[in-house]
Amino acid sequence: MATNAKTRKAARYAVPVAVAGVAAATVAMVPAFANSGSPDLPKVTAQQLIEKIAASDVQQLSGSAKISTDLGLPTLASGLLGGGGVTGGSANPGDKIAQLANGTHTVRVAADGPDRQKLTFVDGKDEYSLIHNGADVWGYDSKANEVWHEKDTEGAAQGKDRQGKDHKKTADRMGGAAPQQLAQDILTAAGPTTDVSVGDTAQVAGRDAYQLVLKPKHGGSTVGSVKIAVDAKNGVPLRVQLLAAEGGKPIVDAGFTKVDFAKPSADTFAFTAPKGAKVTEGAAEAGKGGAGHGKEFKGLESFPGLDALTGGADLAGGKGGETKVLGEGWSTIARIDTGGGKSLKDIENDKNAPKEAKQFLDSLGGKVTGKFGEGRVFKTRLVNALITDDGKVYVGAVTKDALVKAADANK
Missing domain, CATH: 2.50.20.10 (Lipoprotein localisation LolA/LolB/LppX)
Structure with missing residues (x-):
């Protein structure tokens, strides 16, 4: 239209x-x-x-x-x-x-x-x-x-x-x-x-x-x-x-x-x-760079501990991250290559990992596997995100299955 x-x-x-x-x-x-x-x-x-x-x-x-x-x-x-x-x-x-x-x-x-x-x-x-x-x-x-x-x-x-x-x-x-x-x-x-x-x-x-x-x-x-x-x-x-x-x-x-x-x-x-x-x-x-002014909730990148998983990459498409748009319309998925960070397994097994990173992992849904490897899904009723073990993020207003399918096709 x-x-x-x-x-x-x-x-x-x-x-x-x-x-x-x-x-x-x-x-x-x-x-x-x-x-x-x-x-x-x-x-x-x-x-x-x-x-x-x-x-x-x-x-x-x-x-x-x-x-x-x-x-x-x-x-x-x-x-x-x-x-x-x-x-x-x-x-x-x-x-x-x-x-x-x-x-x-x-x-x-x-x-x-x-x-x-x-x-x-x-x-x-x-x-x-x-x-x-x-x-x-x-x-x-x-x-x-x-x-x-x-x-x-x-x-x-x-x-x-x-x-x-x-x-x-x-x-x-x-x-x-x-x-x-x-x-x-x-x-x-x-x-x-x-x-x-x-x-x-x-x-x-x-x-x-x-x-x-x-x-x-x-x-x-x-x-x-x-x-x-x-x-x-x-x-x-x-x-x-x-x-x-x-x-x-x-x-x-x-x-x-x-x-x-x-x-x-x-x-x-x-x-x-x-x-x-x-x-x-x-x-x-x-x-003056004062606290709070201009801050807005941008999504996943605002959660404490996510930087520990992504090596400090900006999931909004700024520093460190390379973003590719997959699909169109209601099924659009953003694929973000964070370019660094520890794997999810590393965070899970590291006793010295930041507390915020552990809390973020605990907030994620169950583990998923596919041709892309392994990962975890952050799930809401509207926006879902798949964070793969090798530091890639697939996010969109799509189902978990759609994220896994996209990750398999674009690994």
């Missing part, structure tokens, strides 16, 4: 409504969030529904959303995503974004065009707010009374045209992780390996909606389907669900519980640091 001008327009003007990761991104919803009936709507084709999404120019809204993620992570990974994976103060947005890769989160949202958004994460009596207002981005942790601040003067000057910049500031990431933008990214990525259809109608946050359904045409992917609930009147994506091929509750389910498309009041986006609050300047910390 080719990306047309309307799709690009919708991606450019998409209104941020919630931070989702996939991200990570990287959610089984409460009953109030589920379908409350199948409204009788005029029939539409998949192409007509895609065009409706692309034509939507809604830029103002407010409401509440729920984001839940069930990746089936091992204990080690789950602990890191629970808040220990990013440092630099409790008000740093990176920490909150990382936490969205695990559990269920309630978020109040407001947006008024590309330069004013507000997300408030609610956790009992405590709140964390992330506010983008023109040239300023603020993060505020009410429990710790800590404030994080970043100047976005370049983004404010360029407005929505800054989407093409290589370096994305916090304000850009707020937009890029929204359900609207998430839907656009999925539609853009859908190609000849995808079946696209219109599913049952639904009600989301009290709004009648169509459901666009995307499914892999071929086996081997961990993804069963992606469902995008689209507002029947204005074409705004109200919910995105990522369903596993193995069944069970959704891997990711992000969308509105309440939504109002009226213009929020201007004071919604106003913020002044409370008296006595600790204020950290994000850009200043980044310039």
Whole structure:
């Protein structure tokens, strides 16, 4: 499915409504969030529904959303995503974004065009707010009374045209992780390996909606389907669900519980640091190499101990690693030759091996063998990785069998 001008327009003007990761991104919803009936709507084709999404120019809204993620992570990974994976103060947005890769989160949202958004994460009596207002981005942790601040003067000057910049500031990431933008990214990525259809109608946050359904045409992917609930009147994506091929509750389910498309009041986006609050300047910390700013959960390379297995290679495709892309579409696998490091057997048998390396090995799944040799599989409900004994990594949103087959064919 080719990306047309309307799709690009919708991606450019998409209104941020919630931070989702996939991200990570990287959610089984409460009953109030589920379908409350199948409204009788005029029939539409998949192409007509895609065009409706692309034509939507809604830029103002407010409401509440729920984001839940069930990746089936091992204990080690789950602990890191629970808040220990990013440092630099409790008000740093990176920490909150990382936490969205695990559990269920309630978020109040407001947006008024590309330069004013507000997300408030609610956790009992405590709140964390992330506010983008023109040239300023603020993060505020009410429990710790800590404030994080970043100047976005370049983004404010360029407005929505800054989407093409290589370096994305916090304000850009707020937009890029929204359900609207998430839907656009999925539609853009859908190609000849995808079946696209219109599913049952639904009600989301009290709004009648169509459901666009995307499914892999071929086996081997961990993804069963992606469902995008689209507002029947204005074409705004109200919910995105990522369903596993193995069944069970959704891997990711992000969308509105309440939504109002009226213009929020201007004071919604106003913020002044409370008296006595600790204020950290994000850009200043980044310039000094300060802890935490700019860190994002990138996947396997963020786990302690993996560097001991790979000789310090950067699994994101940087230092030391040579990456080759195998397959296409939903079955794409990245083959990373780390170029060094001890074998898994060496780590297992070495009494002096780093504790973190042992913990990482314990978090992996069972051993696998094939023509490639031996290895271990790091398994989640979405992304799986095969780490071979000779220092190669095969990773993708595919099954264990697909990883072994790829390793055998590309040893």
